[in-house]
Amino acid sequence: MTVRQASGSDRYPRIYAVVRRIPKGRVATYGQVAQIAGLPGCARQVGYALHALRGDSDVPWQRVVNASGQVSRRSEAGMDQIQRQLLEAEGIVFDARDRLDLGSKRWRPRSRPTQAEQGRFG
DNA sequence: AGCGAGGCTGCTG
DNA sequence: CCAGCAGCCTCGC
Numbered sequence: 281m282t283v284r285q286a287s288g289s290d291r292y293p294r295i296y297a298v299v300r301r302i303p304k305g306r307v308a309t310y311g312q313v314a315q316i317a318g319l320p321g322c323a324r325q326v327g328y329a330l331h332a333l334r335g336d337s338d339v340p341w342q343r344v345v346n347a348s349g350q351v352s353r354r355s356e357a358g359m360d361q362i363q364r365q366l367l368e369a370e371g372i373v374f375d376a377r378d379r380l381d382l383g384s385k386r387w388r389p390r391s392r393p394t395q396a397e398q399g400r401f402g
Numbered sequence: 403a404g405c406g407a408g409g410c411t412g413c414t415g
Numbered sequence: 416c417c418a419g420c421a422g423c424c425t426c427g428c
Contacts, residue, residue, distance in 0.1 A: 310409075321426085322425095324424070325410090344409080346410060353409070
């Protein structure tokens with residue numbers, strides 16, 4: 281079965297739902313968001329979904345970084361610096377290599393993903 | 403309808 | 416710890 285928990289094209293909304301849960305001052309990786317959203321292995325889609333966001337959305341996209349703890353470089357120049365600034369404003373500290381401490385800043389959801397986030401009988 | 407690209411990841415040297 | 420490679424899914428041309 282190649283069926284995934286995702287159904288149809290409601291992947292983006294679920295990705296956004298997960299990202300919205302990331303508390304201020306914490307970060308999550310693309311892969312982490314993908315897994316919680318019920319799309320394991322689809323980290324790239326998370327990046328794509330966030331890229332599709334409009335500036336007026338209420339999704340804290342800046343709290344999603346890559347597995348190295350770095351702000352990923354995007355097609356739009358300058359946006360990566362903006363992301364870093366937003367994170368620093370939330371108390372995230374970057375080292376000389378532009379990396380943050382995932383070990384302590386990583387978001388650890390206590391409760392399991394909601395059904396809506398996993399897309400099961402939403 | 404085929405193909406390349408995009409805010410990635412985990413594994414292997 | 417860093418570089419290279421294949422896998423993931425959707426969008427646009």
